Amino acid sequence: MGNNNSLSVLTEDLLEEYTILTYLSKGEILHLYKVFSRLAPNGILGDLNWRFPCENLEEIFTQLKYNPFKDRIFRVFSSQKDGLMSFEDVLDLCSVMSERCPDKVKAAWAFQIFDFDEDEAVGTEDLMNVIKRLTSSAGFISETDQKHIIKILMNEMDLELSGRVGIQEFVHAVGKMSEFPHSFCFKF
Template identity: 65%
Template sequence: MGGSKSKIAALTEEILEEYVILTYLSKAEIIHICKVFGQMDREEILQDVNTRFSCEQVQEIFTQLKYNPFQDQIFKVFSSKGDGRMSFEDILDLCSAMSEKCPDSVKAAWAFRILDFDGDGYIGKGDLRVAMDRLTRGAGYLLQVEQEHIIKTLMNEMDLETSGKVSVQEFIHAVGKISEFPHSFCFRV
């Protein structure tokens, strides 16, 4: 890794090359994430890529997540062990999905998982209601009748099988029509 010394002892040139192949991140971006990630390791306990950090620690370093209304879902989806903590590789997965180079269909699949609040493998009316409440911070900007109209409109557009719920394939198809989506489901590292 050139003249800079990584705090992650296990991040060899070979592993770095594997990360480049397995993610949508460049070598420079991965090294930068490694340096940023190393800032969380104030006690220098980080010996390998499996060390896990709390979501609070991750938010302090990756401020893009700190005020995101979906931060708990993002941590839930990207925490490989489902323990509310994230490893270096979990962070790489997150940054890869949020990369400008990540294909829109891959971004949409991750977004689907984030918006599936009840974890049933579909996005239903309840999931959409939760998403709207989070986006408006539950401030009552929408009357219930307006919210129901939006949900009905979204379901009419996305629920191609008219099953009352949206599958991941239907969601990817629908999101593919939204030109702003890739730019809104993105952050720079």
């Protein structure tokens, strides 16, 4: 941090705390602070609680710009669920999307993203939404095919046979998918 006054709000103690609470290194946190500061009116982020519109964050995280789940990602990681994100919200997002984040933690956050109706379960409608978002650019998938895919997914994930997938069932199912951790990750 040295003599750079623009980083004075990010003290050594706070930086150390962030490294303990996230899966990010000090260097990554400092980099995120520098990049995030570009959004501040004067180019200096003097208040770590200042909340920025999620649309502005697409300038920083271009990998989310065309993500079919970007609205859900921003909603889930916005601590106030208000379409705005603070620096700490961004740290949470980047921590989960880092390669060092454990698969089970990633899966728990993915569960929240896929729980579109926010009823603490992934049900048929949530899965229908996931399929539509994943296939919208690839072309149309018939409703019959969508229902067939959902039936297969529910047979595999709904261990309690409740017609809905709870977080533990979801984490268990995602744990069997070797490619999941790599698809729920990005560089920043």
